[in-house]
Amino acid sequence: MSTPQNSAQKGDFAKTVLMPGDPLRSKFIAETYIDDARLVNNVRGIQGYTGSYKGRPISVMAHGMGCPSVGIYSYELFNYYDVDHIIRIGTAGAISPKLKLRDVVAGIGACTNSNYFNAQFGLNGHFAPTASYRLLETAVGTAREIGKDLVVGNLYTTDHFYDASNAALEWANVGCLAVEMEAAALYINAHQAGKEALAICTISDHLLTGEDLDPEAREKTFTDMMEIALETSLKL
Numbered sequence: 001m002s003t004p005q006n007s008a009q010k011g012d013f014a015k016t017v018l019m020p021g022d023p024l025r026s027k028f029i030a031e032t033y034i035d036d037a038r039l040v041n042n043v044r045g046i047q048g049y050t051g052s053y054k055g056r057p058i059s060v061m062a063h064g065m066g067c068p069s070v071g072i073y074s075y076e077l078f079n080y081y082d083v084d085h086i087i088r089i090g091t092a093g094a095i096s097p098k099l100k101l102r103d104v105v106a107g108i109g110a111c112t113n114s115n116y117f118n119a120q121f122g123l124n125g126h127f128a129p130t131a132s133y134r135l136l137e138t139a140v141g142t143a144r145e146i147g148k149d150l151v152v153g154n155l156y157t158t159d160h161f162y163d164a165s166n167a168a169l170e171w172a173n174v175g176c177l178a179v180e181m182e183a184a185a186l187y188i189n190a191h192q193a194g195k196e197a198l199a200i201c202t203i204s205d206h207l208l209t210g211e212d213l214d215p216e217a218r219e220k221t222f223t224d225m226m227e228i229a230l231e232t233s234l235k236l
């Protein structure tokens with residue numbers, strides 16, 4: 001069995017898949033954190049690996065950028081590859097003064113301007129994309145145990161990285177903390193499949209101050225997010 005987007009066979013993925021946006025980040029994670037990682041998909045270079053972390057099977061595969069992209073990959077992992085949990089490990093732009101660069105945010109929900117939901121599932125209304133409570137609770141507890149700060153709040157998932165109207169900042173007025181481009185689609189796919197998802201994001205840029213992370217800082221905060229995600233995966 002394979003799909004047009006994924007050459008892996010059934011059974012090639014672990015029950016838990018970590019998903020960064022960037023395929024090179026997927027490769028880096030496999031080489032750095034995953035024991036005996038083997039490449040299970042490389043269609044369109046969207047590298048997917050399976051191996052183990054502290055003796056437990058785990059996979060990592062990129063999801064690309066935006067709702068349609070993460071929508072395809074997560075739909076297939078949940079529905080065709082028997083994956084039970086997906087943790088997105090990405091970056092986001094802060095839209096709230098409560099956040100600073102390097103903070104790590106877990107999305108309890110994801111407001112969105114994307115039409116992914118209504119079109120894919122024929123919904124007449126507005127679905128509320130939410131994280132798996134169990135995954136979120138596990139991640140929060142894990143972060144506390146390993147001494148890492150994890151902020152929990154609402155994300156804003158946009159279809160527009162280049163947004164002339166600066167609409168993202170309006171979402172801060174209704175409590176959203178950070179803008180990214182994938183959590184909402186991932187969350188609805190998890191609910192539709194009866195599976196579990198969580199998006200954890202490192203703040204890489206700040207829309208209020210115009211700051212962004214230099215490469216060294218990116219590396220350091222990435223490590224914090226990875227440790228939270230990997231240690232969380234051991235408890236699922």
Ligand code: HPA
Pocket residue numbers: 091092093158160161179180181204205207
């Ligand atoms: N906008 C959308 N997605 C993002 C951003 C942003 O500013 N930063 C990281 N992902």
